[in-house]
Amino acid sequence: MPDSKLKKTLDNHNFAITAEIAPPKGTDFKRQIKVAKRLMDRIDAFNVTDFQSASVKASSLGLCIELIRNKIQPVLQITGRDRNRIAVQGELLTASHFGIENILCLTGDHPSHGDNPEAKPVFELESVSLLNTARSLENGVDLGNNQLDKPYPEFYLGAVTSPVYTPLEVQLIQMVKKIKAGAQFFQTQAVFDIDTVRSFIDRTSQMNTNILIGVVPLKSAGMARFMNREIPGIKVPENLIKILENSNNPVEDGIKIASDFIIQLKDENLCQGVHIMAIGAEENIEKILNEAKLN
Amino acid sequence: MVITESKNFDEILSQLTKGSNIIILGCSECATACETGGSKQVKDLAEKLTENGMNIINQKVLNISCNLLKTKRDLKDLENIDNCDTIISLSCGNGVQTLLNLTDIKVIPGTNTLFVGEEVGSNYFIENCRACGECRIGRTAGICPITRCSKGLLNGACGGSKNGRCEVNQRIKCAWIEIYERLKNLGELDRLYEIQPIRSYSNISKRRVLNKGKQDNA
Ligand code: SF4
Ligand code: SF4
Numbered sequence: 051m052p053d054s055k056l057k058k059t060l061d062n063h064n065f066a067i068t069a070e071i072a073p074p075k076g077t078d079f080k081r082q083i084k085v086a087k088r089l090m091d092r093i094d095a096f097n098v099t100d101f102q103s104a105s106v107k108a109s110s111l112g113l114c115i116e117l118i119r120n121k122i123q124p125v126l127q128i129t130g131r132d133r134n135r136i137a138v139q140g141e142l143l144t145a146s147h148f149g150i151e152n153i154l155c156l157t158g159d160h161p162s163h164g165d166n167p168e169a170k171p172v173f174e175l176e177s178v179s180l181l182n183t184a185r186s187l188e189n190g191v192d193l194g195n196n197q198l199d200k201p202y203p204e205f206y207l208g209a210v211t212s213p214v215y216t217p218l219e220v221q222l223i224q225m226v227k228k229i230k231a232g233a234q235f236f237q238t239q240a241v242f243d244i245d246t247v248r249s250f251i252d253r254t255s256q257m258n259t260n261i262l263i264g265v266v267p268l269k270s271a272g273m274a275r276f277m278n279r280e281i282p283g284i285k286v287p288e289n290l291i292k293i294l295e296n297s298n299n300p301v302e303d304g305i306k307i308a309s310d311f312i313i314q315l316k317d318e319n320l321c322q323g324v325h326i327m328a329i330g331a332e333e334n335i336e337k338i339l340n341e342a343k344l345n
Numbered sequence: 346m347v348i349t350e351s352k353n354f355d356e357i358l359s360q361l362t363k364g365s366n367i368i369i370l371g372c373s374e375c376a377t378a379c380e381t382g383g384s385k386q387v388k389d390l391a392e393k394l395t396e397n398g399m400n401i402i403n404q405k406v407l408n409i410s411c412n413l414l415k416t417k418r419d420l421k422d423l424e425n426i427d428n429c430d431t432i433i434s435l436s437c438g439n440g441v442q443t444l445l446n447l448t449d450i451k452v453i454p455g456t457n458t459l460f461v462g463e464e465v466g467s468n469y470f471i472e473n474c475r476a477c478g479e480c481r482i483g484r485t486a487g488i489c490p491i492t493r494c495s496k497g498l499l500n501g502a503c504g505g506s507k508n509g510r511c512e513v514n515q516r517i518k519c520a521w522i523e524i525y526e527r528l529k530n531l532g533e534l535d536r537l538y539e540i541q542p543i544r545s546y547s548n549i550s551k552r553r554v555l556n557k558g559k560q561d562n563a
Contacts, residue, residue, distance in 0.1 A: 131496075135543065157496060157498065157503045157504075158496075159505070159512075160495055160496060160512070160513040162513055163512075163513070171496065173496045173497055173498065174543070174544075174546070175543060176496070176498045176499070176500050176503070177500070177503075178500040178501070178540055179499075179500060179543050182540070182543075183543075193543065210504060211504065212504035215504065215506070216508070216509070217522070217525065219525070220501070220502050220521065220522060220525050221502070221504065223501060223525075223534075223537045223538060224501045224502060226538060227500065227501060227538060227540055230540060231540060239504060282504065282505040282506065282507045282512050283504055283505070283507075
């Protein structure tokens with residue numbers, strides 16, 4: 051394996067930190083690069099979203115390449131929503147050429163929820179098939195059984211899972227399939243409740259995989275309520291919403307809640323790392339790292 | 346059966362020239378069941394078009410409009426066909442094109458063809474099969490993931506379901522949770538752990554023809 055910092059951290063049983071970063075809805079990557087540069091020594095990889103929420107933006111591959119040029123390691127998110135197998139394989143080969151090793155395979159949100167709702171959904175490959183496809187390329191063959199030119203790509207593959215899901219067994223079965231298909235790490239949907247993590251970890255410990263728990267700093271009680279209502283797999287407990295509601299500085303308190311949560315995850319040794327999703331407020335990641343005393 | 350809805354009258358009208366000699370043809374099968382191409386709909390359309398200055402020179406419900414041989418016979422005997430300059434077909438898109446294969450007269454559709462579906466109540470139809478060409482519901486407890494999962498996923502649930510509903514359409518149940526529950530009841534949960542190969546699109550991305558007999562009418 052080449053030199054994925056994320057892989058090294060996880061292999062060495064150190065606490066891994068990834069942070070999500072979204073390409074702009076435009077052509078200027080300056081803000082993203084600035085945030086990433088500032089944090090690059092403290093973060094194992096920046097996870098670049100792939101047309102997140104099925105909305106038009108600059109591409110994940112584009113920002114990943116720009117990060118690599120700045121010597122920052124990315125995780126390329128790739129979904130099957132917008133690309134058929136030809137485009138997926140081409141994108142993975144291109145990623146490898148540029149030195150992108152960490153790949154996160156997701157099914158993707160449906161376009162009807164995005165900002166171009168009339169788009170044709172592809173979904174030829176879903177998360178499990180995407181993982182299989184990446185594996186196949188690593189072995190030098192494409193999905194049409196054609197031989198690739200050497201050198202073959204090498205990836206560090208990840209997938210996602212959702213701990214707040216009923217019935218949870220459905221997600222656990224998906225995890226087993228994803229591991230079989232090549233996933234070496236998982237990042238979860240944002241979790242806010244430590245008991246949820248405890249029981250999730252309990253039920254996945256047999257899988258012997260790496261789990262990065264998703265952490266979202268809440269910005270307000272309104273945001274928490276919105277997420278509870280609209281975003282699948284999110285459950286912000288009422289007591290946290292109350293704290294934000296009564297707070298004079300909900301953004302700071304949201305950061306505090308997130309960092310306390312990370313400290314607790316770490317103290318209890320519940321997971322192999324965290325995945326921080328600051329959703330448009332990437333500048334706050336640094337504050338979370340400081341408060342949680344990470345690096 | 347093939348599920349259709351009636352086209353908006355103005356859309357039909359906009360494709361006709363005043364004074365045209367028109368024949369309206371319904372279909373005895375699916376379009377009759379959908380109440381889009383039965384005798385009542387044929388008659389209603391004829392009346393409305395007459396009010397709008399069209400000459401309806403014949404109207405008839407064909408016996409299985411999408412059957413080429415039957416329809417060929419029916420057209421031969423059809424009164425006034427020689428004076429007709431436009432046929433309005435109230436069948437599905439297949440039936441419309443069966444007529445096209447048999448005549449040079451202009452044929453226009455009077456319905457929108459929606460899907461292959463099941464009638465679950467009076468005037469209530471749902472889609473449960475997309476005719477993918479390789480039925481795999483033996484592995485999914487009889488529930489079709491291609492049709493009933495909004496993303497058509499073959500390898501299990503996405504992470505988006507909330508309260509058992511589909512993230513894309515809250516009115517429907519998540520197909521993969523339904524599959525999970527049914528397989529569990531059948532004691533076949535093992536099936537969910539099998540990785541399904543990527544589906545081939547090589548056949549369905551081209552026009553499909555099935556010719557078990559001798560003649561090829563495609
Ligand atoms: S798998 Fe679904 S779409 Fe394909 S034939 Fe069976 S029911 Fe129809
Ligand atoms: S919620 Fe269920 S039915 Fe809807 S897209 Fe996801 S897996 Fe398919």
